[in-house]
Amino acid sequence: MDTQILIAGAGPAGLTAAIVLTQLGRQVVIVDAQAKGSNTSRAAVVHSRTLEVLEPYGVTERMVAHGIHTPIFTIRDRDKVLVPVPFGGLPTAYPYTLMISQADTEAYLLARLEELGGKVIRPARVSRVEQDADGVTATLDDGQRIRAAYLIGADGLHSTVRESAGIGFTGGTYDESFVLADVRLSGGVPHNEVILYFSPAGLVVVAPLPGGLHRIVATVEEAPKEPGIPFVQHLLDTRGPEAEPARVQELIWGSRFRVHHRIADTFRQGRILLAGDAAHVHSPAGGQGMNLGIDDAVHLGEALARVLGGEPDSLLDAYAAARRPQAEQVVALAGRLTALATASSGRRVLRNLVLGLAGRIPAVRRRLAWQLSGLNRRQAS
Numbered sequence: 001m002d003t004q005i006l007i008a009g010a011g012p013a014g015l016t017a018a019i020v021l022t023q024l025g026r027q028v029v030i031v032d033a034q035a036k037g038s039n040t041s042r043a044a045v046v047h048s049r050t051l052e053v054l055e056p057y058g059v060t061e062r063m064v065a066h067g068i069h070t071p072i073f074t075i076r077d078r079d080k081v082l083v084p085v086p087f088g089g090l091p092t093a094y095p096y097t098l099m100i101s102q103a104d105t106e107a108y109l110l111a112r113l114e115e116l117g118g119k120v121i122r123p124a125r126v127s128r129v130e131q132d133a134d135g136v137t138a139t140l141d142d143g144q145r146i147r148a149a150y151l152i153g154a155d156g157l158h159s160t161v162r163e164s165a166g167i168g169f170t171g172g173t174y175d176e177s178f179v180l181a182d183v184r185l186s187g188g189v190p191h192n193e194v195i196l197y198f199s200p201a202g203l204v205v206v207a208p209l210p211g212g213l214h215r216i217v218a219t220v221e222e223a224p225k226e227p228g229i230p231f232v233q234h235l236l237d238t239r240g241p242e243a244e245p246a247r248v249q250e251l252i253w254g255s256r257f258r259v260h261h262r263i264a265d266t267f268r269q270g271r272i273l274l275a276g277d278a279a280h281v282h283s284p285a286g287g288q289g290m291n292l293g294i295d296d297a298v299h300l301g302e303a304l305a306r307v308l309g310g311e312p313d314s315l316l317d318a319y320a321a322a323r324r325p326q327a328e329q330v331v332a333l334a335g336r337l338t339a340l341a342t343a344s345s346g347r348r349v350l351r352n353l354v355l356g357l358a359g360r361i362p363a364v365r366r367r368l369a370w371q372l373s374g375l376n377r378r379q380a381s
Helices: 012-023 048-057 060-066 102-115 160-164 229-239 289-308 314-341 345-358 362-373
Strands: 003-008 028-031 068-070 072-077 080-086 097-099 126-131 136-140 145-153 169-187 193-199 202-209 213-220 246-264 272-274
Touching (some): 003 012, 012 102, 060 102, 068 202, 072 362, 080 345, 097 202, 126 160, 145 160, 145 289, 246 314, 272 314, 289 314
Antiparallel strands (some): 136 145, 202 213
């Protein structure tokens, strides 16, 4: 064997798996197709459960010190609060949503991996995978072959590892496109709150980021390839706060993307295992994607370390059996939030009325906080 574990993909899930396995004394090679680690910063939300599972691996404290702690998540219709979701009463050391860009999260993960003596081989893309009873042979784009006891596919939506293993990726694509932008704002937007504006004109999410920035996410029928200040300002004018409007002072970065909702048919095939976006993708509603991927990676890394230490191979079956239902729950929650967000214009007034009534019920608020924070996954851990 060239290594005990080969990891394809150095996003949040791949880096987390590499940290866990390296800290637990296993031999890891991690490769990534990008020439360097910089990427567009899509994910920006780190939930309570993610901070808990990362805590033993030397990353949480640094992230918590850098990110913005937002103790409440609200759904509003312009200025009217429909559903407040407070995290302050949750039984965790991290009773808040941590707002931090994915680029920063990856930087902290990479720094920790390098402290442990690991490194990412770049650019190196797994192009073909073959496995037998004893291990996996991965061929890279340059023809190099790496032999490993196990292969973790953390190589994203278009996973070569998943496709090479012949694992189906069941689901579909939302009709709407999503706009994403990081901006500097003035006006009536809180700096310690994540807000989903479910206005009659459509959805816009406004969330604070470090450095005085805000993340804007919106659903639109068709977005421009590079949304500029006028486009983002129009979204805020028609969907955001009215009493004290938000004004875009500067656009740092903007993009559009389509969103899929898919789950791999299995998270394990022999010596090939999946984690993160290679295993599940869904709407950004609720900010669950990266969090679930990191959670996958911690549990998979710990299970693999135990198997390599001589414990039964069935631990990997248990990983696959436990994680897929959790992915189904998260995809369903994100789907429900997306369906609410993208309701037809004729149904939005009724939707907001129903949400306003539901938001008055404490049990509804507690359940949403428990689900969004990821703490509902504790029991299955």
